[in-house]
Amino acid sequence: MKKILLIQTGGTIAMNAKGAGVELDPDSWSKVLYDEIPELSEIAEITTLPLFFEDSSDLNASHWIKLSGCIEDKYDTFDGFVILHGTDTMAYSASALSFGLQNLGKPVIFTGSQLPMSTIRSDARRNLVNAIELATMDFKEVGICFNDALYRGNRATKMSIGDFDAFGSPNFSPLADIGIQIETRVSEQFGSGKLKNRAKYSDEVFVLTAHPNLNPDLLNGLNLDKIQAVILRAFGSGNFCVKGDKSLLPFLDKCRDAGVIVAIVSQADFDSVDLTQYTAGRAALKHGAISGNDLTLEAALTKLMFLLAHYDSKTDIEVLFQKSIVGEL
Template sequence: MKRILLLATGGTIASRPTAAGGLAPMITSDELLACVPELAGVCHMDAVQLFNLDSTSVGPAQWAQIAAEVRRRYDDYDGFVITHGTDTMAYTAAALSYMIQQSPKPVVLTGSQKSIYNRDTDARNNLYRAVLYACHDTAWGVQLVFDGKVILGTRARKTRTKSFNAFSSIDYPNTAEFRDLRLIPFLPRPAEYGQVRFYEKLDPSVFVLRLIPGMRADIIPLLADHCKALILESFGVGGLPGGDDGELFAAVRDWCAAGRLVVFTTQVPHEGSDLGVYEVGRAAKALPGVLEARDMTPEAAAVKLMWALGQSCDRAEVSRLFLTPVQFDVV
């Protein structure tokens, strides 16, 4: 039997009703396992309660804690399953993809739309299948298992707020899928996944600004004292209203002239950015310090930038790290 470590972090899957009428994480890691007794016949499991938080409260400090625990116990287990709230699970999946790279062992995130406290919800099914995947000989890397789908950590996005099929793989195939309890692998473990690489540092001084028609440009200088990098969610394939004669272009030019980075992405859910298509984007693309997220998810782009800033203070090196593909985050 394989050895799997469950790392519990809270979320809806571990929630109970409070006296005020809402849900809050209160169920422990051992209680989670007790809710799915069938797991005893699948593998040998140990459980650790890292923290018990609503996922809206999970961020870089918690990502570092999860990665450190996986690193500390990596040689003792064949795989890892992390239970997590759904609201920020895509961010955590992306963060772990950059902090735990080229892992031949699976690091699997899962959660649910309804608590495991309730009967006949998605919670037990998702946890059971996450463990099944972690035990499978074809499993690898940081993955998210939800509603029978296995999704790369860098490609996962929450696309529904209430339905059980809450997560989608954006512009990339699923790693695998379950047909009932049978796993059908689609993407094999890459040949280079032989020696895991762990990273510890993240720099969260990143701000994401969504452009809207008529937005004033003077919002950008206000961020200068707080952020090293700015992600602009632009329209369509990307660009700045007014082109190189506009106030937004001047603000971005001044931001980059101070040694900071700007990453352009798109508000459109699929197919990514391409600043070279229109003149309003071409001038911005030519500025030193301007990068493109291309077809990266917004979650992956934001977290990868935090990771790259955590590795270097040199803008050229941060740019290189950001543009280098990691676990198929950009193609």
């Protein structure tokens, strides 16, 4: 029987159903886990580890580093890892770990729930049983298991607040569909050899969402000395205002002159940015921007955070950003 480490980080799955938003203490959640789902022991030999208890909106790079370090420390002891995590930032954490844990040869599966585990209609039971079973299989990457599907972690995004089908992978098929049988579609390994924990992330990235009537003067207050990269969430395939006094092109020029990377992703979930298709995209290229292609916002942000923490050359970072490292593109 395979050995699985179940890491608790908090989130809805760790809350007490009798008090909305009230987290269970570490001892209580382990008891609830086995009281509610005793059959887990039939799937694998499970060890539980309450690493920290946080609402996922409070998580940041320090928590990603702690998670990566935990997996590195326990890597030789366990066959797979399941991380219980709040849904709000799960895709950010999964993306970050996909870049930080290099040469990963074992499954690292994130899961959580929309309702607390002890709620009668909770989705926690199904998600957790599925995640643990997937963690015993031959996946060699970071994934998100939710509502009978396994998604590549750096391809997933949260798409619903109120549905059990909370996550989607708009531009990449699920790694597995879970029905009566588990139907796997993709099995890849990114890199070989010994696991390398390179979890380190810069916080010098700013995300800017384009919208109609955005006043560029509001951007003058940004201290570009403290920013190494800007992610511009554009319309469609990479469009934003380029005419008149609302044009963002002068801001792109300021970024270029300050040595700040500008990467363009789309506000649309499906398909890819193409900066050669329309006038705005072509202007963006001339003014020094680069394309995020079909990256999710979560993957684009964590990838830039990772690259900035490991490379000094702006050119190297721009080249690597536009290449697939762990299947994110």
